[in-house]
Amino acid sequence: MYLIPSLIMFGCGVFGFITRKNMIAILISLELMLNSVDINFVVFNRFLYPDQLNGMFFALFAIAIAAAETAVAIAIIINVYRVAKKVDISEITKLKF
């Protein structure tokens, strides 16, 4: 029963990732997807091996990697904004400025 909110959260993340045009909104959708996968790791650990900690450590490392990824992605977005003055992916089409 913990997997159903996680499933809906992942579906929302996919929807936002496809439909949003703003780069920061896409990153927010990506965070939703990563977070739902973290919930799944912890829930399956609890269901299958309740006396071990493997899924919890996987979720812990996934949270750390998500933090690093978000920091680098936001640095890239701010740099793109500084060069091109917009964050809309339909208007940023040249990779080399």
Next chain:
Amino acid sequence: MDSVGNLIIYAIAAIAIIAFSILAVTTKKILRSATYLLFTLLATAVIYFQMDYEFLGAVQIAVYAGGIVVLFVFAIMLTHKPGKDAEPLSSHKKWLGVGAAFAGAAVCAGALFSYGKFCCAKLLPGSGFDIKEIGSALLDTDKFGYLLPFEAISILLLACIIGGVVIARRR
């Protein structure tokens, strides 16, 4: 997972997760979207606390709700004019997104409900983990030790710090 109080807490957290994650991807204002993401992450932390993973819930609040959402808010403040709405979606792209999301969710839901024991199983009574056990497992080199990923994560974070400084530096 047997007492009524636990069930009520679970229901509140699940409804909060579902409602706020739908709102986070459908709202027009980007700052509201970040706020709804914050509420979703806090409800996730509630679920971690309820499953007796207190350390993971604390990490979730500290790193996600404390770090990443603040980073998002700073980035939104730096790159957006306040009070400007997002453009309305083109309808074909919207239906493409709805179709992809529902197709993926339907496949996962079919797999989930075919294993009926997972979607409505009661939690086993877990042995509560103390922080000492987590710490010794993090720095252990045995079979269930996590020293190598720990060090790899530390190198990744160092590379991320240097990369962030190099990318965001004003030339």
